[in-house]
Amino acid sequence: MPEKQQAVKDEWAPLLAKVAENQDRQAFTRLFAHFGPKIKAYGMSLNSMYTSVEMADELVQEVMIKVWEKARYFKPEKASASTWIFAIARNCRIDYLRKMKRIDSPLRVEDLWPVSEEPDPITTLNQSRNEQSIQSVVNTLPREQASILRAIYVEGKTHSEVASQNNLPLGTVKSRVRLAIEKLRTGLPNHE
Protein backbone atom coordinates (compact mmCIF):
# COMPACT_ATOMS: atom_id res chain seq x y z
CA MET A 1 0.00 0.00 0.00
CA PRO A 2 2.02 2.97 -1.25
CA GLU A 3 -0.52 5.44 0.12
CA LYS A 4 -0.12 4.22 3.64
CA GLN A 5 1.96 7.13 4.84
CA GLN A 6 -0.66 9.73 4.02
CA ALA A 7 -3.47 7.65 5.41
CA VAL A 8 -5.15 8.66 8.60
CA LYS A 9 -5.22 5.59 10.74
CA ASP A 10 -8.51 4.07 11.68
CA GLU A 11 -7.77 3.70 15.38
CA TRP A 12 -10.86 1.56 15.97
CA ALA A 13 -10.17 -1.10 13.38
CA PRO A 14 -7.35 -2.76 15.39
CA LEU A 15 -9.65 -2.94 18.40
CA LEU A 16 -12.24 -4.77 16.33
CA ALA A 17 -9.49 -7.14 15.20
CA LYS A 18 -8.62 -7.83 18.84
CA VAL A 19 -12.23 -8.58 19.63
CA ALA A 20 -12.43 -10.92 16.64
CA GLU A 21 -9.18 -12.75 17.32
CA ASN A 22 -8.91 -12.82 21.11
CA GLN A 23 -12.32 -11.89 22.39
CA ASP A 24 -10.45 -9.00 23.97
CA ARG A 25 -12.76 -7.45 26.53
CA GLN A 26 -10.61 -4.42 27.12
CA ALA A 27 -10.66 -3.57 23.43
CA PHE A 28 -14.40 -4.10 23.42
CA THR A 29 -14.87 -1.80 26.41
CA ARG A 30 -13.00 0.94 24.58
CA LEU A 31 -15.18 0.46 21.51
CA PHE A 32 -18.23 0.59 23.74
CA ALA A 33 -17.10 3.81 25.41
CA HIS A 34 -16.54 5.46 22.03
CA PHE A 35 -19.44 4.15 19.97
CA GLY A 36 -22.06 3.53 22.67
CA PRO A 37 -22.92 7.22 23.12
CA LYS A 38 -22.99 7.73 19.34
CA ILE A 39 -25.38 4.83 18.89
CA LYS A 40 -27.54 6.18 21.68
CA ALA A 41 -27.64 9.63 20.07
CA TYR A 42 -28.46 7.98 16.76
CA GLY A 43 -31.35 6.11 18.41
CA MET A 44 -32.63 9.22 20.15
CA SER A 45 -32.56 11.18 16.88
CA LEU A 46 -34.95 8.84 15.10
CA ASN A 47 -37.99 10.72 13.90
CA SER A 48 -40.61 8.27 15.08
CA MET A 49 -43.37 7.88 17.61
CA TYR A 50 -41.45 4.87 18.92
CA THR A 51 -38.34 6.82 19.87
CA SER A 52 -37.54 6.79 23.57
CA VAL A 53 -34.60 6.62 25.96
CA GLU A 54 -35.36 2.95 26.57
CA MET A 55 -35.38 2.27 22.85
CA ALA A 56 -32.05 4.08 22.45
CA ASP A 57 -30.49 2.06 25.29
CA GLU A 58 -31.83 -1.12 23.75
CA LEU A 59 -30.34 -0.08 20.42
CA VAL A 60 -26.91 0.43 22.02
CA GLN A 61 -27.17 -3.00 23.58
CA GLU A 62 -28.20 -4.76 20.38
CA VAL A 63 -25.65 -3.02 18.19
CA MET A 64 -22.79 -3.69 20.59
CA ILE A 65 -23.75 -7.36 20.92
CA LYS A 66 -23.65 -7.59 17.13
CA VAL A 67 -20.27 -5.85 17.10
CA TRP A 68 -18.95 -8.53 19.48
CA GLU A 69 -20.48 -11.40 17.55
CA LYS A 70 -19.67 -10.19 14.05
CA ALA A 71 -16.28 -8.59 14.60
CA ARG A 72 -14.70 -11.37 12.55
CA TYR A 73 -16.69 -10.29 9.50
CA PHE A 74 -15.31 -6.78 9.69
CA LYS A 75 -13.01 -6.12 6.73
CA PRO A 76 -10.81 -3.10 7.29
CA GLU A 77 -9.99 -2.93 3.58
CA LYS A 78 -13.68 -2.58 2.79
CA ALA A 79 -14.87 -0.08 5.39
CA SER A 80 -13.70 1.90 8.36
CA ALA A 81 -14.83 0.70 11.78
CA SER A 82 -17.29 3.53 12.13
CA THR A 83 -18.80 2.89 8.68
CA TRP A 84 -19.28 -0.76 9.61
CA ILE A 85 -20.81 0.08 12.98
CA PHE A 86 -23.02 2.73 11.42
CA ALA A 87 -24.40 0.11 9.00
CA ILE A 88 -25.09 -2.27 11.89
CA ALA A 89 -26.79 0.51 13.88
CA ARG A 90 -28.88 1.45 10.87
CA ASN A 91 -30.00 -2.15 10.43
CA CYS A 92 -30.84 -2.55 14.12
CA ARG A 93 -32.87 0.63 13.99
CA ILE A 94 -34.78 -0.63 10.93
CA ASP A 95 -35.34 -3.92 12.73
CA TYR A 96 -36.62 -2.15 15.81
CA LEU A 97 -39.15 -0.15 13.79
CA ARG A 98 -40.17 -3.28 11.98
CA LYS A 99 -40.93 -5.00 15.28
CA MET A 100 -42.84 -1.98 16.53
CA LYS A 101 -44.91 -1.90 13.35
CA ARG A 102 -45.34 -5.67 13.47
CA ILE A 103 -44.19 -6.06 9.91
CA ASP A 104 -44.31 -9.74 9.08
CA SER A 105 -41.70 -10.44 6.46
CA PRO A 106 -39.83 -13.55 5.37
CA LEU A 107 -36.79 -11.33 4.79
CA ARG A 108 -34.30 -10.38 7.45
CA VAL A 109 -33.11 -6.79 7.45
CA GLU A 110 -29.71 -8.08 6.27
CA ASP A 111 -31.32 -9.63 3.20
CA LEU A 112 -32.30 -6.15 2.06
CA TRP A 113 -29.42 -4.20 3.60
CA PRO A 114 -26.42 -6.56 3.50
CA VAL A 115 -23.56 -5.46 5.73
CA SER A 116 -20.62 -7.79 5.41
CA GLU A 117 -20.19 -8.64 1.78
CA GLU A 118 -17.08 -9.23 -0.23
CA PRO A 119 -15.60 -5.94 -1.30
CA ASP A 120 -15.93 -4.96 -4.92
CA PRO A 121 -12.56 -4.24 -6.49
CA ILE A 122 -13.94 -0.94 -7.70
CA THR A 123 -14.76 0.25 -4.19
CA THR A 124 -11.75 -0.96 -2.27
CA LEU A 125 -10.16 2.29 -1.32
CA ASN A 126 -8.56 3.87 1.59
CA GLN A 127 -11.62 4.04 3.75
CA SER A 128 -10.32 5.84 6.78
CA ARG A 129 -8.88 8.63 4.71
CA ASN A 130 -12.22 8.97 2.98
CA GLU A 131 -13.95 9.40 6.23
CA GLN A 132 -11.59 12.16 7.29
CA SER A 133 -12.09 14.03 4.04
CA ILE A 134 -15.85 13.65 4.20
CA GLN A 135 -15.80 14.93 7.74
CA SER A 136 -13.88 18.03 6.78
CA VAL A 137 -16.20 18.75 3.85
CA VAL A 138 -19.29 18.22 6.03
CA ASN A 139 -18.06 21.08 8.18
CA THR A 140 -17.97 23.41 5.18
CA LEU A 141 -21.47 22.63 3.89
CA PRO A 142 -24.00 25.46 3.96
CA ARG A 143 -26.15 25.12 7.04
CA GLU A 144 -29.32 24.24 5.12
CA GLN A 145 -27.60 21.40 3.26
CA ALA A 146 -25.99 20.04 6.40
CA SER A 147 -29.24 20.05 8.32
CA ILE A 148 -31.18 18.32 5.55
CA LEU A 149 -28.47 15.70 5.25
CA ARG A 150 -28.65 15.12 8.98
CA ALA A 151 -32.44 14.84 8.84
CA ILE A 152 -32.18 12.20 6.11
CA TYR A 153 -29.38 10.14 7.61
CA VAL A 154 -29.53 10.58 11.35
CA GLU A 155 -33.19 11.30 11.94
CA GLY A 156 -34.16 8.78 9.26
CA LYS A 157 -36.63 11.06 7.51
CA THR A 158 -37.68 10.59 3.93
CA HIS A 159 -37.24 13.45 1.46
CA SER A 160 -41.02 13.95 1.53
CA GLU A 161 -41.05 14.22 5.31
CA VAL A 162 -38.24 16.76 5.25
CA ALA A 163 -40.11 18.74 2.59
CA SER A 164 -43.42 18.85 4.43
CA GLN A 165 -41.89 19.53 7.84
CA ASN A 166 -39.88 22.45 6.49
CA ASN A 167 -42.50 23.77 4.09
CA LEU A 168 -40.17 23.21 1.17
CA PRO A 169 -41.02 21.83 -2.27
CA LEU A 170 -39.94 18.20 -2.61
CA GLY A 171 -37.77 19.11 -5.59
CA THR A 172 -35.84 21.62 -3.48
CA VAL A 173 -35.12 19.03 -0.83
CA LYS A 174 -33.99 16.50 -3.42
CA SER A 175 -31.67 18.97 -5.08
CA ARG A 176 -30.16 20.14 -1.79
CA VAL A 177 -29.42 16.56 -0.81
CA ARG A 178 -27.97 15.85 -4.22
CA LEU A 179 -25.78 18.95 -4.08
CA ALA A 180 -24.52 18.10 -0.62
CA ILE A 181 -23.73 14.52 -1.61
CA GLU A 182 -21.93 15.66 -4.77
CA LYS A 183 -19.77 18.02 -2.71
CA LEU A 184 -18.95 15.30 -0.22
CA ARG A 185 -18.15 12.85 -2.97
CA THR A 186 -15.74 15.18 -4.71
CA GLY A 187 -13.87 15.19 -1.42
CA LEU A 188 -13.23 11.48 -1.85
CA PRO A 189 -9.73 10.68 -3.12
CA ASN A 190 -10.78 8.42 -5.96
CA HIS A 191 -13.61 10.47 -7.26
CA GLU A 192 -13.38 10.40 -11.09
Added chain:
Amino acid sequence: MNKATTQRQHTPLDRMADNMTQFHPDTHWLAEYVSGSLPEAQALCIATHLEFCPQCRADINALTEIGASLFSATDDTTPLNPQVLDAVWQSITPDNNPPPAVAIQAESHPTSVPAYPDSFPRALRKLIPDGTSGLPWKNIGSRLSVAKLHRIDAERDVSLHRLQPGGVVSDHDHGGREITVVLSGSFSDQNGQYHPGDFLVREPGETHRPTASEDNECICLAVCDAPVKFTGLFSRLLNPLVALQHRH
Protein backbone atom coordinates in the same frame (compact mmCIF):
# COMPACT_ATOMS: atom_id res chain seq x y z
CA MET B 1 -38.40 15.11 -19.93
CA ASN B 2 -39.75 14.36 -16.54
CA LYS B 3 -38.63 10.78 -16.40
CA ALA B 4 -35.01 11.77 -16.57
CA THR B 5 -35.23 12.88 -12.96
CA THR B 6 -35.94 9.37 -11.81
CA GLN B 7 -33.57 7.60 -14.18
CA ARG B 8 -30.02 8.57 -13.56
CA GLN B 9 -27.43 7.75 -16.14
CA HIS B 10 -23.84 7.22 -15.21
CA THR B 11 -21.10 8.96 -17.12
CA PRO B 12 -19.88 7.29 -20.32
CA LEU B 13 -16.78 6.09 -18.48
CA ASP B 14 -18.90 4.27 -15.93
CA ARG B 15 -20.98 2.67 -18.63
CA MET B 16 -17.96 1.12 -20.27
CA ALA B 17 -17.34 -0.88 -17.15
CA ASP B 18 -20.98 -1.77 -16.95
CA ASN B 19 -22.48 -2.03 -20.38
CA MET B 20 -25.65 -3.86 -19.39
CA THR B 21 -27.39 -1.75 -16.83
CA GLN B 22 -28.34 1.67 -18.18
CA PHE B 23 -31.14 2.86 -15.97
CA HIS B 24 -30.30 3.57 -12.37
CA PRO B 25 -32.12 4.78 -9.28
CA ASP B 26 -31.75 8.49 -8.69
CA THR B 27 -29.63 9.71 -5.77
CA HIS B 28 -32.60 10.29 -3.50
CA TRP B 29 -33.54 6.61 -3.76
CA LEU B 30 -30.03 5.57 -2.85
CA ALA B 31 -29.86 8.06 0.02
CA GLU B 32 -33.11 6.81 1.54
CA TYR B 33 -31.95 3.24 1.08
CA VAL B 34 -28.68 3.93 2.87
CA SER B 35 -30.35 5.88 5.66
CA GLY B 36 -32.91 3.10 6.11
CA SER B 37 -36.07 5.14 5.58
CA LEU B 38 -37.02 3.48 2.31
CA PRO B 39 -40.03 1.14 2.68
CA GLU B 40 -38.95 -2.47 2.50
CA ALA B 41 -40.59 -3.33 -0.82
CA GLN B 42 -38.75 -0.43 -2.46
CA ALA B 43 -35.55 -1.35 -0.63
CA LEU B 44 -35.94 -4.78 -2.26
CA CYS B 45 -35.88 -3.09 -5.68
CA ILE B 46 -32.71 -1.18 -4.78
CA ALA B 47 -31.04 -4.28 -3.33
CA THR B 48 -31.93 -6.16 -6.52
CA HIS B 49 -30.58 -3.42 -8.77
CA LEU B 50 -27.36 -3.30 -6.72
CA GLU B 51 -26.67 -6.94 -7.43
CA PHE B 52 -26.52 -6.09 -11.12
CA CYS B 53 -24.79 -2.72 -10.89
CA PRO B 54 -21.23 -2.30 -9.57
CA GLN B 55 -21.39 1.45 -10.14
CA CYS B 56 -24.38 1.92 -7.88
CA ARG B 57 -22.70 -0.33 -5.31
CA ALA B 58 -19.81 2.12 -5.33
CA ASP B 59 -22.29 4.98 -4.90
CA ILE B 60 -23.86 3.13 -1.99
CA ASN B 61 -20.48 2.72 -0.33
CA ALA B 62 -19.79 6.43 -0.68
CA LEU B 63 -23.25 7.27 0.68
CA THR B 64 -22.69 4.92 3.60
CA GLU B 65 -19.42 6.63 4.42
CA ILE B 66 -21.22 9.95 4.40
CA GLY B 67 -23.80 8.49 6.78
CA ALA B 68 -21.05 7.15 9.00
CA SER B 69 -19.35 10.50 9.25
CA LEU B 70 -22.64 12.16 10.24
CA PHE B 71 -23.16 9.33 12.73
CA SER B 72 -19.64 9.85 14.12
CA ALA B 73 -20.21 13.58 14.40
CA THR B 74 -23.42 13.26 16.42
CA ASP B 75 -23.72 15.12 19.65
CA ASP B 76 -22.98 12.19 21.91
CA THR B 77 -23.19 13.86 25.28
CA THR B 78 -26.28 11.84 26.19
CA PRO B 79 -25.13 9.84 29.20
CA LEU B 80 -25.11 6.09 28.75
CA ASN B 81 -27.01 4.00 31.20
CA PRO B 82 -24.26 1.92 32.89
CA GLN B 83 -26.59 -1.05 32.97
CA VAL B 84 -26.41 -1.23 29.20
CA LEU B 85 -22.81 -2.42 29.21
CA ASP B 86 -23.65 -4.94 31.95
CA ALA B 87 -26.50 -6.25 29.83
CA VAL B 88 -24.15 -6.59 26.88
CA TRP B 89 -21.61 -8.52 28.98
CA GLN B 90 -24.34 -10.79 30.24
CA SER B 91 -25.66 -11.63 26.86
CA ILE B 92 -22.23 -12.36 25.36
CA THR B 93 -20.99 -14.28 28.38
CA PRO B 94 -22.55 -17.76 28.01
CA ASP B 95 -19.42 -19.22 26.49
CA ASN B 96 -17.44 -16.02 26.24
CA ASN B 97 -16.77 -16.57 22.59
CA PRO B 98 -18.26 -15.19 19.47
CA PRO B 99 -20.15 -17.98 17.73
CA PRO B 100 -18.17 -19.64 14.96
CA ALA B 101 -18.62 -18.22 11.51
CA VAL B 102 -21.72 -19.81 10.08
CA ALA B 103 -21.88 -20.69 6.43
CA ILE B 104 -24.07 -18.07 4.84
CA GLN B 105 -27.51 -19.22 3.82
CA ALA B 106 -27.84 -22.81 4.88
CA GLU B 107 -31.47 -22.38 3.95
CA SER B 108 -34.33 -24.82 3.85
CA HIS B 109 -35.63 -26.59 0.73
CA PRO B 110 -32.80 -29.04 0.27
CA THR B 111 -35.01 -31.48 -1.64
CA SER B 112 -35.45 -29.68 -4.93
CA VAL B 113 -33.27 -27.30 -6.83
CA PRO B 114 -35.38 -24.25 -7.50
CA ALA B 115 -35.55 -23.16 -11.11
CA TYR B 116 -34.37 -19.59 -11.27
CA PRO B 117 -33.35 -17.69 -14.34
CA ASP B 118 -29.60 -17.24 -14.57
CA SER B 119 -28.08 -14.87 -12.05
CA PHE B 120 -31.30 -14.58 -10.14
CA PRO B 121 -30.79 -11.95 -7.41
CA ARG B 122 -30.10 -13.21 -3.90
CA ALA B 123 -32.35 -10.58 -2.32
CA LEU B 124 -35.32 -12.17 -4.07
CA ARG B 125 -34.61 -15.85 -3.55
CA LYS B 126 -36.13 -16.00 -0.10
CA LEU B 127 -39.38 -14.61 -1.44
CA ILE B 128 -39.40 -17.31 -4.11
CA PRO B 129 -38.28 -20.45 -2.28
CA ASP B 130 -39.54 -22.81 -4.97
CA GLY B 131 -38.18 -20.98 -7.98
CA THR B 132 -40.11 -18.97 -10.48
CA SER B 133 -41.89 -22.02 -11.87
CA GLY B 134 -43.39 -22.76 -8.46
CA LEU B 135 -45.14 -19.40 -8.31
CA PRO B 136 -48.90 -18.95 -8.65
CA TRP B 137 -48.74 -17.30 -12.05
CA LYS B 138 -51.97 -15.76 -13.28
CA ASN B 139 -52.44 -14.91 -16.91
CA ILE B 140 -53.40 -11.37 -17.67
CA GLY B 141 -54.12 -11.40 -21.37
CA SER B 142 -52.34 -13.91 -23.56
CA ARG B 143 -48.73 -12.76 -23.25
CA LEU B 144 -48.44 -11.43 -19.70
CA SER B 145 -48.57 -13.36 -16.48
CA VAL B 146 -48.21 -12.00 -13.00
CA ALA B 147 -47.26 -13.74 -9.76
CA LYS B 148 -47.81 -11.97 -6.50
CA LEU B 149 -45.13 -12.44 -3.88
CA HIS B 150 -45.28 -12.16 -0.12
CA ARG B 151 -46.02 -8.61 0.94
CA ILE B 152 -43.09 -7.07 2.77
CA ASP B 153 -44.54 -3.71 3.60
CA ALA B 154 -48.07 -2.63 4.25
CA GLU B 155 -48.58 -0.26 1.36
CA ARG B 156 -47.12 -2.01 -1.64
CA ASP B 157 -47.62 -5.09 -3.76
CA VAL B 158 -44.57 -7.07 -4.76
CA SER B 159 -44.92 -9.23 -7.84
CA LEU B 160 -43.08 -10.75 -10.74
CA HIS B 161 -44.24 -9.98 -14.26
CA ARG B 162 -43.50 -12.41 -17.06
CA LEU B 163 -43.89 -11.23 -20.61
CA GLN B 164 -43.77 -13.85 -23.40
CA PRO B 165 -41.28 -13.23 -26.25
CA GLY B 166 -42.69 -10.47 -28.40
CA GLY B 167 -45.55 -9.94 -25.97
CA VAL B 168 -47.09 -6.50 -25.67
CA VAL B 169 -48.92 -5.16 -22.65
CA SER B 170 -51.70 -2.77 -23.57
CA ASP B 171 -51.31 0.89 -22.65
CA HIS B 172 -51.76 1.25 -18.98
CA ASP B 173 -51.62 3.97 -16.41
CA HIS B 174 -50.24 3.12 -13.04
CA GLY B 175 -52.68 4.06 -10.34
CA GLY B 176 -49.72 4.33 -8.00
CA ARG B 177 -46.00 4.68 -8.44
CA GLU B 178 -44.48 1.52 -9.82
CA ILE B 179 -40.86 0.43 -9.72
CA THR B 180 -39.74 -2.18 -12.21
CA VAL B 181 -36.40 -3.98 -12.13
CA VAL B 182 -35.62 -6.22 -15.09
CA LEU B 183 -34.45 -9.66 -13.92
CA SER B 184 -34.05 -11.53 -17.19
CA GLY B 185 -34.72 -10.96 -20.88
CA SER B 186 -35.45 -7.48 -22.08
CA PHE B 187 -38.32 -5.23 -23.04
CA SER B 188 -38.80 -1.83 -24.52
CA ASP B 189 -41.27 1.02 -24.44
CA GLN B 190 -41.40 4.49 -25.93
CA ASN B 191 -38.52 5.60 -23.69
CA GLY B 192 -35.97 2.93 -24.37
CA GLN B 193 -34.88 -0.65 -24.12
CA TYR B 194 -34.36 -2.28 -20.75
CA HIS B 195 -32.00 -5.06 -19.80
CA PRO B 196 -31.35 -7.06 -16.62
CA GLY B 197 -30.71 -4.77 -13.69
CA ASP B 198 -32.38 -1.72 -15.20
CA PHE B 199 -34.39 0.21 -12.64
CA LEU B 200 -37.46 2.10 -13.81
CA VAL B 201 -39.93 4.28 -12.02
CA ARG B 202 -43.36 5.07 -13.43
CA GLU B 203 -45.26 7.80 -11.68
CA PRO B 204 -49.05 7.74 -11.51
CA GLY B 205 -50.47 9.19 -14.71
CA GLU B 206 -47.65 8.00 -16.97
CA THR B 207 -48.87 5.46 -19.48
CA HIS B 208 -46.61 3.06 -21.28
CA ARG B 209 -46.83 0.05 -23.52
CA PRO B 210 -44.04 -2.42 -22.79
CA THR B 211 -43.02 -4.89 -25.48
CA ALA B 212 -40.82 -7.89 -24.76
CA SER B 213 -37.97 -8.68 -27.13
CA GLU B 214 -38.68 -11.43 -29.68
CA ASP B 215 -36.04 -13.89 -28.59
CA ASN B 216 -36.66 -14.35 -24.87
CA GLU B 217 -39.32 -14.05 -22.29
CA CYS B 218 -38.81 -11.13 -19.94
CA ILE B 219 -39.18 -11.39 -16.18
CA CYS B 220 -39.34 -8.27 -14.03
CA LEU B 221 -39.74 -7.48 -10.39
CA ALA B 222 -42.54 -4.96 -9.94
CA VAL B 223 -43.40 -3.05 -6.80
CA CYS B 224 -46.51 -0.97 -7.01
CA ASP B 225 -48.11 1.47 -4.59
CA ALA B 226 -51.67 0.95 -5.79
CA PRO B 227 -53.61 -1.00 -8.41
CA VAL B 228 -52.61 -0.60 -12.06
CA LYS B 229 -55.32 0.79 -14.33
CA PHE B 230 -55.46 -0.25 -17.94
CA THR B 231 -56.33 2.54 -20.32
CA GLY B 232 -56.04 0.62 -23.59
CA LEU B 233 -58.59 -1.21 -25.71
CA PHE B 234 -59.15 -4.02 -23.28
CA SER B 235 -59.41 -1.88 -20.22
CA ARG B 236 -62.84 -3.09 -19.21
CA LEU B 237 -61.78 -6.65 -19.71
CA LEU B 238 -58.49 -6.33 -17.94
CA ASN B 239 -59.24 -4.14 -15.00
CA PRO B 240 -61.26 -6.70 -13.04
CA LEU B 241 -58.34 -9.10 -13.37
CA VAL B 242 -55.88 -6.54 -12.18
CA ALA B 243 -58.16 -5.58 -9.33
CA LEU B 244 -58.19 -9.25 -8.41
CA GLN B 245 -54.42 -9.34 -8.51
CA HIS B 246 -54.20 -6.45 -6.14
CA ARG B 247 -56.82 -7.60 -3.73
CA HIS B 248 -55.31 -8.80 -0.55
